[in-house]
Amino acid sequence: MTEEPKPCDLLVTGDLILTLDAASSTLRSGAIAVAGKTIVDIGPAEALRAKWAPAREIDGTGRIVMPGLVNVHNHTPLMITRGMIEDVGFAPMYTPGIPQGHWLTEDDAYALSSLGMYELLRAGCTTVVDFYRYPSSCARAAAELGLRAVIAGRVHDADPASLATGRHEYSPAIGTASLAENAALIERWNGHDDGRIRCDWAPHAPDTCSDxxxxxxxxxxxxxxxxxxxxxxxxxxxxxxxxxxxxxxxPQLMDKLGLLDEKMIAAHCIHMDRHDIELCGKSRMTVAHAPIGNAKGGRIAPIMELKEAGARIALCTDTFSGDLIEAMRWAISMQRINRQGNVLDARTVLDWGTREGAEAIGWGDKVGSLEVGKKADIVMLDNRSPSLAPLVDGYGVLVHSASGHDVDTVIVDGKVVLSGGRLTLADGDAIVANAQKAATALWQRAGRQPIG
Ligand SMILES: [Zn+2]
Structure with missing residues (x-):
């Protein structure tokens, strides 16, 4: 006697499913069954159709299906610097002549953060670590658009006005205010929507924070x-x-003060000698590797050395792009240049941008791969795109040739948040227009007249 199909909420099919599980399982003509927010079954489409009676089916004909990408370090309000910072400086906080964080109003931060979150979703990033001034604006933007996010404030007591002119002047009042902002964020947003939004602490850097x-x-x-x-x-x-x-x-300072351990996720890790690398490796901290921003600043981080020393590696865009697939390619090229050899491959960087990132932020049991029991954070790429053909193992063409623009559908917590490249929970066009309005006013204040 054949069993009656069981009800579920969603069935997602795909020409190819890259689960990115520990066994690197792939499925041709596969399907994923989702009940509520959770994946309850993965297998051949035909078998799952017989087994499940979904309330809704998303037809993945001509689609590659993969887990949502995990971006472990970003600052969406810094979208204000896009297209400008790249040619005038490196880190915005240290660069004169551009709109600075302390110029933003809460409304500006929300408008810019919404733009950043939109871009991330559009490029298949379902989980982001985002921290900046007015962090509640970032949490609100992520919550509204449907992303999974870890949000923090930007804690520092160095005066940003002095930093932009090359000096380090510390102000206890600035420190107290930034701590209060991070604490208020945690109070308001930590655990929002059944834990989809989590809040952490983020001291900006060892030079911008006193001991x-x-x-x-x-x-x-x-x-x-x-x-x-x-x-x-x-x-x-x-x-x-x-x-x-x-x-x-x-790194020595962070170690002395007790911060350098497996809970630390530190972006960049560029200017390190052998001793620093050994110290970081031993601590099991995670490097949030930001290859695009590093390269634009003319720098290469010793990522392979850090990895060999024992550090964990995850990937980020650090607001220089919303496209983590682009970051994967840059990571490969830069390490091959640095080591003058073929030291990194597509499969490894794909893990950095999914499983390793999820594990670094303590969500390895929730996201980072498509497995039964994990959250239904699913990305579908349009395999009819010429840049995704020919398809052989799937990994190579995805990392070396695809881009975030090939993403068609994004699902977070079992809910479709992007369909046909358009947001489903917010008006993407209005988000772009609002961010432009905020940016125009801020750049005018910096003495630059935007075109138009
Ligand atoms: Zn950063």
């Missing part, structure tokens, strides 16, 4: 749980300032 402030953040983060997000060994100016203040390198 006392870093100690305070560590204490607060330990009590709260979650990760500590930061920037580490990003710029020569940071290393000089930390050495002058403490006599230590940035």
């Amino acid at each position: 006392d402030l870093l100690r305070e953040v560590k204490k607060l983060a330990d009590a709260h749980g979650g990760n500590i997000h930061t920037h580490l060994s990003q710029l020569p100016a940071e290393i000089e300032a930390v050495k002058e203040r403490t006599g230590l390198t940035p």
Whole structure:
């Protein structure tokens, strides 16, 4: 006697499903059954159609299906600098002549964050770590558009006005205000929508935070749980300032103050000597590798050395793009240039942008691969795109040839949040227009007249 099909909420089919599970399972003509927010079955489409009676089916003819991408370090309000910062400086906080974070109003931050979150979803990123000033605006944007997000404030006590002119002046009042902003974020948003939004602590960098402030953040983060997000060994100016203040390198300082451990996710890790690399490796911290931003600043991070030393590697765009597939390609090219050899492949960087990122943020049991019991965070790419043909193993063409623009449909927590490239929960055109309005006013204040 054949069993009656069981009800489920959603059945997603695909010409090819890349599960990115530990066994690298792939399925031709496969399907994923979803009940509520959770994947309940994966297998051949024909078998799942016989087994499940879905309330809705998404036909994946001509689609590659994969897990949502995980971007472990980003600052959506810094969309304000796009197309400008790349040719005038490296890290916006240290660069004069561009709109700075302390110029933004909460409305500006929300308008720009909405643009950033929209771009991330459009490019298949379903989970993002995002931190900046007015972090509640980032949480609100992610919540409204349907992303899964870890949000934090931008904790520092160095005065941004002094940083932009090359000086490090510390103000306890600035430190207290940024701590209060991060605490208010946690109070309001941590655990929102059944945990889809989580909040963490983020001290900006070892040079922009005094020792006392870093100690305070560590204490607060330990009590709260979650990760500590930061920037580490990003710029020569940071290393000089930390050495002058403490006599230590940035990793040595973080280690001395107790922050350098498996809970730390630090972007960049560029200017490190052998001892710094060993220290980071031993700590099992995660490097949020930002190859696009690094390259635009003319720098290559010693990622393979850090990995060999024991550090964990995950990927990010750090607001230089919303497209993590682009970041995967840059990561490969840069390490091959750095090592003068074929040291990194598509499969490895795909893991950095999915499973490894999920594990770094403590969500390895929830996202990062398509497996029964995990959240239904699913991305579908249009396999009819000429850049996705010919399809052989799937991994190579995806990393070396696809782009975020090939993403067609995005599902988070079992809910379709992007369909046919359009947002389903918000008006994408209005988001772009609002961000443009905010940016025009901020750039005018910086003395630049936007075109038009
Ligand atoms: Zn950053």
